Amino acid sequence: MLLYGVAVPTSFRVVVTVLLVALVPQAKCEKFIDKNGYLKWNLGSNVLVGAETRLEFTFRYCNNKGVLIYQQGEGRNFFALGVNDQRLYIEASIDGLAVEMYAGENVLRNQTHDVTITNLRTLNANTGVIIDGIAYTPEVITDVVVDLDFSRSILVGETQIGGYESIDQLRLNTQRLKAYPIVCIDFMRAGQTDIDLNNPDSSLGVTDRCVVCLPPSVVTLTKTTSFLEMKVDSTPRSNTIISINFRTKAPDGVLFYFGGPAYLALYLEGGALVLRLNTRGSGADTKYKTTRTTFNDGEMQEVSVTRTGNMATLVDGAGNIIARVTFGGSQNSAQALNADRLYVGGFPDANSADLSSDIEVRQSFRGCLEELRFSSYSAVEEAPTQINFENQNEASRDVDFSACLESASCQSYSCTGEGQQCSMGVCECIRGYGVLSQDPLECYNIDDCSPNPCQNGAVCTDKIADYNCTCTDRYKGKNCSVIRNCYDFPCLNGAECIELDTPTPSAAGRNCSCAPGYKGVDCGQDCDECTEQCNSGICVNSISCENSIGDFVCECKEGYEGKDCSNEIDHCKDNPCGTGICNNFLTGYNCTCPDDPTGAVPNRQSCGSLQAPNPISPAALAAILVCLSFFIQVVTGQHTAGTRQRS
Numbered sequence: 001m002l003l004y005g006v007a008v009p010t011s012f013r014v015v016v017t018v019l020l021v022a023l024v025p026q027a028k029c030e031k032f033i034d035k036n037g038y039l040k041w042n043l044g045s046n047v048l049v050g051a052e053t054r055l056e057f058t059f060r061y062c063n064n065k066g067v068l069i070y071q072q073g074e075g076r077n078f079f080a081l082g083v084n085d086q087r088l089y090i091e092a093s094i095d096g097l098a099v100e101m102y103a104g105e106n107v108l109r110n111q112t113h114d115v116t117i118t119n120l121r122t123l124n125a126n127t128g129v130i131i132d133g134i135a136y137t138p139e140v141i142t143d144v145v146v147d148l149d150f151s152r153s154i155l156v157g158e159t160q161i162g163g164y165e166s167i168d169q170l171r172l173n174t175q176r177l178k179a180y181p182i183v184c185i186d187f188m189r190a191g192q193t194d195i196d197l198n199n200p201d202s203s204l205g206v207t208d209r210c211v212v213c214l215p216p217s218v219v220t221l222t223k224t225t226s227f228l229e230m231k232v233d234s235t236p237r238s239n240t241i242i243s244i245n246f247r248t249k250a251p252d253g254v255l256f257y258f259g260g261p262a263y264l265a266l267y268l269e270g271g272a273l274v275l276r277l278n279t280r281g282s283g284a285d286t287k288y289k290t291t292r293t294t295f296n297d298g299e300m301q302e303v304s305v306t307r308t309g310n311m312a313t314l315v316d317g318a319g320n321i322i323a324r325v326t327f328g329g330s331q332n333s334a335q336a337l338n339a340d341r342l343y344v345g346g347f348p349d350a351n352s353a354d355l356s357s358d359i360e361v362r363q364s365f366r367g368c369l370e371e372l373r374f375s376s377y378s379a380v381e382e383a384p385t386q387i388n389f390e391n392q393n394e395a396s397r398d399v400d401f402s403a404c405l406e407s408a409s410c411q412s413y414s415c416t417g418e419g420q421q422c423s424m425g426v427c428e429c430i431r432g433y434g435v436l437s438q439d440p441l442e443c444y445n446i447d448d449c450s451p452n453p454c455q456n457g458a459v460c461t462d463k464i465a466d467y468n469c470t471c472t473d474r475y476k477g478k479n480c481s482v483i484r485n486c487y488d489f490p491c492l493n494g495a496e497c498i499e500l501d502t503p504t505p506s507a508a509g510r511n512c513s514c515a516p517g518y519k520g521v522d523c524g525q526d527c528d529e530c531t532e533q534c535n536s537g538i539c540v541n542s543i544s545c546e547n548s549i550g551d552f553v554c555e556c557k558e559g560y561e562g563k564d565c566s567n568e569i570d571h572c573k574d575n576p577c578g579t580g581i582c583n584n585f586l587t588g589y590n591c592t593c594p595d596d597p598t599g600a601v602p603n604r605q606s607c608g609s610l611q612a613p614n615p616i617s618p619a620a621l622a623a624i625l626v627c628l629s630f631f632i633q634v635v636t637g638q639h640t641a642g643t644r645q646r647s
């Protein structure tokens, strides 16, 4: 043990811990402590004495937060340890000084964790926390010096482990631990002594068998005819606890009706909760309607009804009593309830004569129900246990057990008009739509152009929960309120202007992408292609280059063509060799012809017949000669006549 007082490397500490854990035999005694459950030791039992030096336990929890160990002290003093945000969390008030600290990481739910806390006494960074073999330094939120000692008189009081009897008994300063962790504890040891989890002074909702965390049982009631009838023990008893979580936007709907002739019922009416009780089974019942009318706000609500005899109390998730009724005046805690069925969310027959006429709201709850818990007992208090909606119902109608289906809860009526959607039991107008009329609901597209958000003469086009401004040339932005840099500082010579995002218009607020032949920030300068690198190219294969504004002219070397003389002239492109092969050279071409495949005749420019043996026939030759002689005669004759005239 002394090893823990001196600084030793973490890895060594881990090894030592493992050895010690292995050497000391553990009295393993699994306890599963369900929601509403706890183990409790009375004032003076002092089961935590020694824990200030060393506290060890192995546990698993299911809820996302909750209190695991709670020690009540004198006055405002207390000590509480639990889980929050996947870490251990300690909250205490010692000699009136508040302490808050987190310890460890990855203390994940639904997994077993071994925890050893040493030097809890200081409740500061010197407190050593080892979780699953890894040592952590606590993250201390408060900055006070305290001395935690469970044997001191200021910490003499009740000890609760695994939960709490009543939330209003907890003196916690924050909300971080105010919940049932739903926990499994293998063993717990304070100092050298195992806390005997088998022998608390009192307990509730504790079983000896650890179960894995069950996903919460959820059901969606989809229609105005939805209901469930649950399998529960309805033997007449003097106590009933029914708790349920619900989510709806519908103002009216049955939550539960546990009854026969006598009944305990809870329903929503105008967003308020109405609790009704009649333990006699005849005559008028007793009723209480909550002042709060926002239970249909679409958020998850947690409620619990506890009936003791002829008195029923409705408590909200924070532990506040929000309704209480006593049937028949003075309380009789022995009064049993002659109920034979538990209806949840509605009735199989809303007009049934079996139902007391006092039950005014009979329409089905529409929305999601989660974590129904029930217990019924007379002599020995029992914690309510979860009832699975799907596996533990006698009958059901129009329900979906797969999940909380927000949009499936309006299936009994059409919710398909423009701009409508079903959400938690009500058909409502979606964002961007307003209510034109109720019953039946009609939604209209709200005119987002009124008042006109578009400025500087822009045209506004209405959209759904949005609008579009079509700006005039000078402006940009959602509302056309920003001057375009490209308008006030245009780019020159046909350049493309790229608007940048600047608060005030400036030349720096735009980039100019110059047209070929121009340069400069606003593209106002000619680029001299004959001397510099330009976006328009340079002369290649040229004899000369001549610059001009926005342009240039190249004089090409023989055999080249194109703006920059980069193209070699293709002398063969018009196919001058016909049936032959055209051989292209820089300065010309020649033909390799079919009649001279070896190229014996040099430099042929076309492929005709090479040796014409007798290209002109004898007859034709004769005719040509006749014509020629006639022509000569005529020319000669005329010449003679002309001479005569002149003379």
Ligand SMILES: *[C@@H]1O[C@H](CO)[C@@H](O)[C@H](O)[C@H]1NC(C)=O
Binding pocket: 110, 212, 213, 214, 215, 216
């Ligand atoms: C808890 O873990 C078990 C397996 O160890 C798994 O079957 C169960 O679904 C888990 N529960 C939740 C709520 O994640």
Ligand SMILES: *[C@@H]1O[C@H](CO)[C@@H](O)[C@H](O)[C@H]1NC(C)=O
Binding pocket: 453, 477, 478, 479, 481
């Ligand atoms: C546009 O105008 C609307 C309504 O006047 C205003 O709420 C919004 O902030 C403006 N948006 C911009 C980007 O200026």
Ligand SMILES: *[C@@H]1O[C@H](CO)[C@@H](O)[C@H](O)[C@H]1NC(C)=O
Binding pocket: 461, 468, 469, 470, 471
């Ligand atoms: C919004 O207006 C711009 C012009 O300002 C136009 O290009 C765009 O297509 C419009 N968008 C819609 C959805 O009307």
Ligand SMILES: *[C@@H]1O[C@H](CO)[C@@H](O)[C@H](O)[C@H]1NC(C)=O
Binding pocket: 498, 500, 511
């Ligand atoms: C604007 O031009 C500058 C310099 O030419 C360049 O570095 C920057 O990336 C350009 N910005 C945009 C948005 O085109």
Ligand SMILES: *[C@@H]1O[C@H](CO)[C@@H](O)[C@H](O)[C@H]1NC(C)=O
Binding pocket: 583, 590, 591, 592, 593, 598, 599, 600, 601, 602, 603, 604
């Ligand atoms: C074509 O010209 C080249 C080069 O002047 C020459 O080598 C080649 O023999 C010539 N071919 C023909 C068929 O004239």
Ligand SMILES: [Ca+2]
Binding pocket: 432, 445, 446, 447, 448, 462, 463, 464, 465, 466
């Ligand atoms: Ca609109």
Ligand SMILES: [Ca+2]
Binding pocket: 517, 526, 527, 528, 529, 547, 548, 549, 550, 551, 552
């Ligand atoms: Ca130029």
